[in-house]
Amino acid sequence: MRKTSIAASLALLTVLSVSVSSCMSNRKKGMMKPPFGSPKDVAQANDLWSRISGYRTWQSPAGMSGFQKGRSPHGKYLKYYLNSIAARDPLAPGAIVVKENYMGKSDSMLGPVTAMEKIPGYDPADGDWFWVKFNPRGEVMKNPMGMSLAGKVAKGMKKGCIACHANAGGGDFLFVNDE
Ligand code: HEC
Numbered sequence: 001m002r003k004t005s006i007a008a009s010l011a012l013l014t015v016l017s018v019s020v021s022s023c024m025s026n027r028k029k030g031m032m033k034p035p036f037g038s039p040k041d042v043a044q045a046n047d048l049w050s051r052i053s054g055y056r057t058w059q060s061p062a063g064m065s066g067f068q069k070g071r072s073p074h075g076k077y078l079k080y081y082l083n084s085i086a087a088r089d090p091l092a093p094g095a096i097v098v099k100e101n102y103m104g105k106s107d108s109m110l111g112p113v114t115a116m117e118k119i120p121g122y123d124p125a126d127g128d129w130f131w132v133k134f135n136p137r138g139e140v141m142k143n144p145m146g147m148s149l150a151g152k153v154a155k156g157m158k159k160g161c162i163a164c165h166a167n168a169g170g171g172d173f174l175f176v177n178d179e
Helices: 004-032 038-052 082-088 160-163
Strands: 077-082 096-102 110-118 131-132
Touching: 038 131, 077 082, 082 096, 131 160
Parallel strands: none
Antiparallel strands: 077 096, 096 110, 110 131
């Protein structure tokens, strides 16, 4: 009788500890999975690159065609482009804002190309923007940890696209429409 109850409680303990640890590892996995840079995010970014391939023919924001002076962390000089939706309203569904980052005031000094696309329902808490940073050849760039900079980039973190763009006027995560 005593033996069986010890065996039974041991069995119960094992079941409990296994379920607790699997629960914890699931939770850990959930916490570890970053909100950006997955193969799906990269595929979405590649699709975006193909849709923005003609961006140099797009309009620029009023009074902002050609080189503009940039602030940290983007290029020293910037060029802005708006798709036809963003040209009417940069916050409308489907709006795409492309920004070329130049290391100097010369077309030969093009660095990364950053883009934001407004996708209703994609990320309501942070303005519904899809974020991506391409190199000049249209390949998705990575951060020093090897994570691809596509998707809800650095969501929930202290630094990065979303955290910094949260400082844009009007709470819309967009600087270009601020005065
Ligand atoms: C530390 C702050 C900061 C971080 C981090 C940052 N940005 Fe920006 N971003 C700015 C500022 C400021 C501007 C306005 C242009 C300028 O003055 O450089 C801007 C402009 C832009 C624009 C043009 C639209 C707009 O808001 O005016 C795009 C597109 C953009 N950033 C994309 C990104 C992406 C993608 C990332 C992450 C990979 C990123 N940014 C990270 C500060 C930041």
